[in-house]
Amino acid sequence: MKLHVSPDTFPPRGHEAKRISIVDAAAGVFCREGYAGANIDLIAVEAGVSRQTVYNHHGDKEKLFVAVVRDLTERCNTGIFATIATFPDQPKDLEADLIGFAVRLNQNCICNRDGKFLRKLIQTEGERYPELFAEWLEQGPGRTWPAIAARFARLAYGGYLAIEDPDVAARQFLGLVNAELQTTFMLGGTPREDEVLQSATNGVRTFLRAFGKRRSVASVEKQAALASA
Amino acid sequence: MKLHVSPDTFPPRGHEAKRISIVDAAAGVFCREGYAGANIDLIAVEAGVSRQTVYNHHGDKEKLFVAVVRDLTERCNTGIFATIATFPDQPKDLEADLIGFAVRLNQNCICNRDGKFLRKLIQTEGERYPELFAEWLEQGPGRTWPAIAARFARLAYGGYLAIEDPDVAARQFLGLVNAELQTTFMLGGTPREDEVLQSATNGVRTFLRAFGKRRSVASVEKQAALASA
């Protein structure tokens, strides 16, 4: 019935397709209901499989949960690194380019389904599985944050920015760019596109007011004086 | 046996004391285990009362949960407004004063027991009780953020800062000052005192680089030009 077009590749068929739909459904249910409240029957229904199939694939509830977190971390990481690759190394218009980067990062990695689910699971169950989330910390922020910091360092080295500590600058960049989305994130919502753009725009403007290169020499000296005082 | 020192006041005795210890214990258990995973027997044990007393005071699990959120919101609000009252309106040393304010805000309101619990409950159960958390949004951020923004507006009016939109500035201030604490918050941890100070120091420095008054007129004009472009 089905042509033998792409053996062993996408879109996954049969067995593998079920594994994925189970993990996807489980991610949604774990997020909505929390680990304790998540009902395996419900996961099975949402995945469109029988309960027994869930157990066949993943053993038990806890193993399923671990599989979900691992899957989400991996998929999010892929997205984040793909987006970091679009960081403006030699910007034509620094402000516009950084805003674009910030918006891409939010839309593709943080506000999408996987990002939202992963964030929620970490917030909700992080304390219950210290080893698992230590692994996430190492694989996730532990790899992505330095990668972003390195891009800012390069921008500074290229003379586009006046930053002292690229790691601090990277964290502050993310803090600024998401400053207006905090409440939405807290409540588990997804910000609208225009909210993301607005927050990114305001954040980048402030970031450049602080670190942009057109600042007077005097103010840089003042900064140094303050630091040494 | 007990002297009739302070009728009807603190420290609460008997009935009222039990109500408080139940809510306190419930807050801890709801946070650790999530709503579905929270066990009323465990809450009773941690509160040092019998299970029946929990039901006598609060009816059922859901009503108890609502009482917990309301209590935490109220207590946190009290702390935040008390801290906002210490905002430096006429700073001697703007940088030091703002750092002090940021540290106080974190230590007294965001990183303390109540703040941590409330944050976690909102993140965890926010979507399940829309009306309850709409109420929190209104009573919490809806009142505190404008109050902080007003203080920044006053600082700008007094010539200490060059900000255009006080609401944006307030959100960015909080974003910057907490930039280095995000991961800890995510995992439900409590940052160490020196981490709070470090993050606040770095955040305030950047904030003042962006909004401090000693910036050249030229850069302000450039900012205006960019905004109109």
Add this chain to the structure above:
DNA sequence: GACGAATTAGACAAGAGTGTCTAAATTTAT
């Protein structure tokens, strides 16, 4: 079309948690 692997529905035991009830004990106020 036929074979083996995977999936399904359903029943099932075991365990855990909620919320109620009762009778005894304790606290509090008078």
Add this chain to the structure above:
DNA sequence: ATAAATTTAGACACTCTTGTCTAATTCGTC
């Protein structure tokens, strides 16, 4: 000291969930 209110321990019915098992069915492959 006494009466009223509160608290307690324990038992209880009820529901829900997990994880296993079995027999029938469907699917993928040759």
